[in-house]
Amino acid sequence: MDKQREESTDGPEEARGFGGFLRSLLHGIPWSESAHSEYSFRIDPPEGRHMTIHNANGKTRVVGEERDDIEVFVEKRARGETPEAANEVLDEIELLSHEVAGHLEIEVEAPRRWKRHGSTDLVIHVPQDIEVAVVSANGRVGIEGLRSPVHARSSNGPITISDIIGDVQVFTSNAKVTCNCTSGCLKARSSNGKILLDQHRGSVDASTSNGIIQVILSEIGAEGVALATSNGRVILELPEGADCDVDIRVENGVIRNSLEIEQAAADDRSGRLRGRLGQGGVPIRLRTSNGTVSLR
Helix, strand or coil: CCCEEEEECCCCCCCCHHHHHHHHHHCCCCCCEEEEEEEEEEECCCCCCEEEEEEEECCEEEEEECCCCEEEEEEEEEEECCHHHHHHHHHHCEEEEEEECCEEEEEEECCHHHHHHEEEEEEEEEECCCEEEEEEEECCEEEECCCCCEEEEECCCCEEEEEEECCEEEEECCCCEEEEEEECCEEEEECCCCEEEEEEEEEEEEEEEECCEEEEEEEEEEEEEEEEEEECCEEEECCCCCCEEEEEEEEECCEEECCCCEEEEEECCCCEEEEEECCCCEEEEEEEEECCEEEC
């Protein structure tokens, strides 16, 4: 792979003054030495206009732009017991890319024994019409500026999606999901984290086990809205003049509604509210086991 502008930022072997004092304190502590390098390269976009990025440890940011190529900026970091060991870890972290049947795969590869002691941050600039998927185990994921579908998955890291025209699918286990200025069908899942959606145009299907869900819609899609959390608040703000069929259920909590719902059927004992907004039609389904549901 062509590596351009590669620059090592390793410090001198023997530091002086205060730096030398710190080194003497850290001497003998496992993994106290560090190494760092940066480089960038350009590649052609895949014929099928699809790409997947795998980065187990480190931040991943994808930026859609009006451009004809893909530019990748790579920043590697590593730790070791000695400067030589840290550089060995750094050298064994590789960024691989290959295209199969019109689908581009970019993957950070590190030997299993080094995974705890190295990380790679990626910033990737792509044409706006590329369909992008990002898979991360431990790291922040950000995707912005695309006019195509987006898929993002992270086990332990927040996901931020912004300025997207296209369907969005987001999954994280232990972190927050944030989406701003998106348009399309949006599906979001989190096990232990908030889901915050702002200025979305389209349908929404979002759920989390432990955390608040807040959705502010600029326009509602025909498939409607389904929001559910086991432990947390649910807040939905609808655009003016929305025509919806509302179904809200709370097991241990309060329903707060500031809209005029016609043919409302409320049951305080079961914590349920059903009715129609405007002409009705688009389904709105809100659920929480322990928390408050607010419809605005």
